[in-house]
Amino acid sequence: MTSVYDFSARDIDGNERPLAEWRGRTLLIVNVASKCGFTPQYEGLEALWREHRDRGVTVLGFPCDxxxxxxxxxEAEIRSFCSTRYDVSFPMFAKIEVNGEVAHPLYKWLKHEGKGILGSEAIKWNFTKFLIGPDGQVRKRYAPTDTPAKIARDLPAS
Structure with missing residues (x-):
């Protein structure tokens, strides 16, 4: 059975990182963008990360254009924007594609495992979120309009 831990991705500093690095943690994987109407969600994502990281939760940001x-x-511009504008400290990755033939393999898997409304696999917009359980499996998919505060209710309590 495939899990999120079978994938790796290049981080925002250019280093290949296996997602197995976060094995056993709850992950919130988000395709992000700096000039989107949902960009202010960076603030909520950072707050969620800071509040829940000691309870086994990690937010992973994947920029997408x-x-x-x-x-x-x-990547340098994205890192600078996230750092100076939203004080982002959760792990960020290099820009990827989430749809189409050259979509990152992680996103091909996420979309298949966590289908959207009416069974659609396509990512419709920036800030689509996937909640991954500690077992590495997709638990829930959230729309871009679902705020980090709403998602916090689905996170482990301890």
Missing amino acids: QFGHQEPGD
Whole structure:
């Protein structure tokens, strides 16, 4: 059986990182963008990360420029924006594609395992979120409009 731990991705600093690094933790995987109407969710994602990381929760951000050219910068620009504007400290990755033939393998798997409304696999917009259980399996998919505060209710209590 495939799990999130079978994948790796290049982080925002260019290092390949196996997701097995977070084995046993609850993950919230989000495709993010710097110039999106949902960009202020970075604040909520960072708050969720800071509040829940000691309870085994990790937020992972995957910049994507497939929706309205809302992530035009390179990794250095993205890192600078996230750091200076939202004080992001959760792990960030290099820009990827989430839809189409060259979608990152992680996202191909996430979309298959956590289908959206009416069984759709496509990511519709930035800030689509996937909650992954400590077993590495998709527990829930959230729409871009679902705020980090709403998602916090689905996180482990201890």
